[in-house]
Amino acid sequence: MSFKNIQIKLLNTRKLTPDEQIPYELLLLADETIEAINKYITKSSIYVLESEGKQIAAYALFELNKTEVEIKNIAVHTACQGYGIGKFLLHDATIKAAENGYRFLLIGTAENAIKQLNLYRKAGFNFHALKKDFYIKNYPHPIIEEGIQLRNMVILRKAII
Numbered sequence: 001m002s003f004k005n006i007q008i009k010l011l012n013t014r015k016l017t018p019d020e021q022i023p024y025e026l027l028l029l030a031d032e033t034i035e036a037i038n039k040y041i042t043k044s045s046i047y048v049l050e051s052e053g054k055q056i057a058a059y060a061l062f063e064l065n066k067t068e069v070e071i072k073n074i075a076v077h078t079a080c081q082g083y084g085i086g087k088f089l090l091h092d093a094t095i096k097a098a099e100n101g102y103r104f105l106l107i108g109t110a111e112n113a114i115k116q117l118n119l120y121r122k123a124g125f126n127f128h129a130l131k132k133d134f135y136i137k138n139y140p141h142p143i144i145e146e147g148i149q150l151r152n153m154v155i156l157r158k159a160i161i
């Protein structure tokens with residue numbers, strides 16, 4: 001699958017209905033296990049981006065409280081990464097959060113996930129909190145990425161105007 005010739009602006013995300021299948025294959029790109037995903041996914045709104053009948057990207061919005069909603073998972077099919085879709089999804093999530101009356105959009109990632117942190121910072125998110133030992137407490141096995149064990153989660157937050 002190639003994404004080079006598709007104009008993202010012409011695409012719209014679609015909210016999955018409760019009877020549709022959860023796109024675990026995509027969500028597993030952003031989270032380690034189905035068990036971890038199941039902790040939030042049934043209470044989340046899932047938005048997917050489709051191209052030629054295939055789901056190529058997804059994100060999940062989870063309400064924390066009446067004013068805050070968190071992107072618990074955001075994933076772009078490996079063949080479609082690096083073409084601006086992640087940036088587009090963050091913008092789309094901001095619009096969806098605003099439409100649903102939230103004042104803040106949050107997102108969390110590992111403290112050593114430099115690419116993701118840069119992407120979120122560029123999209124207007126700022127440091128909000130540190131969840132100490134999140135990846136040690138919430139997963140059965142150590143998660144190693146690029147030779148470093150994941151430990152703390154950084155939470156970033158963006159005010160929705």
Ligand code: ACO
Nearest residue numbers: 029030072073074075076081082083084085086087109115
């Ligand atoms: N290395 C470094 N920077 C990169 C890379 C890369 N491989 N790919 C993209 N970027 C940069 C781009 O240069 C761009 O910055 P720019 O606007 O200054 O040029 C920025 O990242 C955004 O690029 P996009 O093309 O919009 O990102 P993409 O469509 O690849 O989506 C995402 C980003 C969602 C992180 C995707 O790569 C992915 O699904 N990764 C695997 C799953 C994942 O890590 N999800 C996030 C976990 S945290 C969570 O789910 C809450």
